Amino acid sequence: MKILDWYILKRYLTTFLFTLLILIPIAVAIDISEKIDKFLRDETLTFFIIVNDYYKNFIIYYANTFMPLALFIAVIVFTSRLANNTEIVAINNSQISFTRFLFPYFIGATIVTVLALYMNHYVVPSSSKTRKKFENTYLKKSKYKDQMISDFSLQLNDSTYMFVQTYNLKNNNGHKFSTEVYDGLKLKYKLIADRITWRDSVFSLLNWKERKIFDDRDSISSGNRIDKKFLFTPKDFNYKSAMAQEMPSPELAEFIRISRKRGVKNLNAYLVELYKRTSLPLASYILTLIAVALAHRKRRGGIGVNLALGIAIMFVYVFFLKVAEVLGAVAGANSLLNVWMPNMIFGAYGIYLYINARK
Structure with a gap:
C-alpha cells in the first residue's frame, strides 16, 4: 500500500x-x-x-x-x-x-x-x-407477556406428532394434550390427556388414555396420572421472533432446520x-x-x-x-x-x- x-x-x-x-x-x-x-x-x-x-x-x-x-x-x-x-x-x-x-x-x-x-x-x-x-x-x-399458547402442534419426527389446545408458560401446565405415531398413513399409537404439566424435566399427564394399534387388535389403557419424557420441552411451544435475536447463528440455523422438520408453518x-x-x-x-x-x-x-x-x-x-x-x-x-x-x-x-x- x-x-x-x-x-x-x-x-x-x-x-x-x-x-x-x-x-x-x-x-x-x-x-x-x-x-x-x-x-x-x-x-x-x-x-x-x-x-x-x-x-x-x-x-x-x-x-x-x-x-x-x-x-x-x-x-x-x-x-x-x-x-x-x-x-x-x-x-x-x-x-x-x-x-x-x-x-x-x-x-x-x-x-x-x-x-x-x-x-x-x-x-x-x-x-x-x-x-x-x-x-x-x-x-x-410481567415476564410472561405472551404466556398463553393456544392450538399448538408440532411434528417431532417423520412419524410422530403432538398437539396441545392450551398451554400456560408461566405455571407450565396445559389442557387437551395428544400425541400420535404413524406408520405411513396408518395410525399406530395415540396418547391423550386432559391435563399436562412440566416438572423436573418430566411431563405429567392427568386423566390419560393410551391406545396401541396392532394388526389384529387394539390395546387400550388409562389412568389418573402418568409421567413421561417426550422429544420436546415447553421452550418449543414459544415461537417468538424475539427468541431469534438471542441465538448465535449456528444455533438459530439448527433451530430453523428442526422447526421445519416439526412442521412449524411460518x-x-x-x-x-x-x-x-x-x-x-x-x-x-x-x-x-x-x-x-x-x-x-x-x-x-x-x-x-x-x-x-x-x-x-x-x-x-x-x-x-x-x-x-x-x-x-x-x-x-x-x-x-x-x-x-x-x-x-x-x-x-x-x-x-x-x-x-x-x-
Whole structure:
C-alpha cells in the first residue's frame, strides 16, 4: 500500500470510530433518563449489576446497530474534508483514477464488515440474551407477556406428532394434550390427556388414555396420572421472533432446520433475523461507495450539504430496511429476497454514482 492508501485508511477508521463513540453515549444517556426510576425502584439492583448485565450489553447491541450509520457519516465527513482542502484535486492530478482512489476505502470497509459479521453472528446474540434477561427480571412488569399458547402442534419426527389446545408458560401446565405415531398413513399409537404439566424435566399427564394399534387388535389403557419424557420441552411451544435475536447463528440455523422438520408453518421471522446478520455487514461496501461518490467533489456549502444529503439517503435506506424486514416476516414471503432487496436497490444506485464519478 502507498502512503496515500495508509492516509485514507487511517482517516476512514479513526473517523468511523469517533462517530460511533459520539452516538453511543447519546443512546446511553437517553436510555438512562427513561429507566432511572425503574433502577431506583428495585432495592436489589446494584450499580455493578446495572453496568455489567445491562449497559455493557446495551452498548454492544447499539454499537452494532449504529455501525452502518456511523460508517456512512464518517466517510462523507472525511471525504468532504479531502475535497474542500483540494486534496482530491491533487490526487486526480497525480493520474490516480477514481477506481484506484476507492481501494483504501474498500480495505476499511472489509475490516468493518469482518468485525460486523462476527458481532452479528456470535457476539450480539449472546449479549442480547443477558440484556433481555435483565429487562425481564427488573424492568418489565410481567415476564410472561405472551404466556398463553393456544392450538399448538408440532411434528417431532417423520412419524410422530403432538398437539396441545392450551398451554400456560408461566405455571407450565396445559389442557387437551395428544400425541400420535404413524406408520405411513396408518395410525399406530395415540396418547391423550386432559391435563399436562412440566416438572423436573418430566411431563405429567392427568386423566390419560393410551391406545396401541396392532394388526389384529387394539390395546387400550388409562389412568389418573402418568409421567413421561417426550422429544420436546415447553421452550418449543414459544415461537417468538424475539427468541431469534438471542441465538448465535449456528444455533438459530439448527433451530430453523428442526422447526421445519416439526412442521412449524411460518418461520420467516427467524429467517429474516438469520439473513440480515449477513446482509447488514455487507452493506458497508455499498454505503462506502455511495458516500465517496457523493462527497468526493467540492460543493458549494461545504460539508454541511454533503452531510444533509447523506443523512437523507441513510434515512431512506433504513426505511427500506425496516419495510423489507416486515414484509419478509409475512407468511409465504420470500425472506431472502426481501432482506437483500434494500442492498440490491442501493447497490444499483451506488453503481450509478460510481459510473458518473468516473466520468
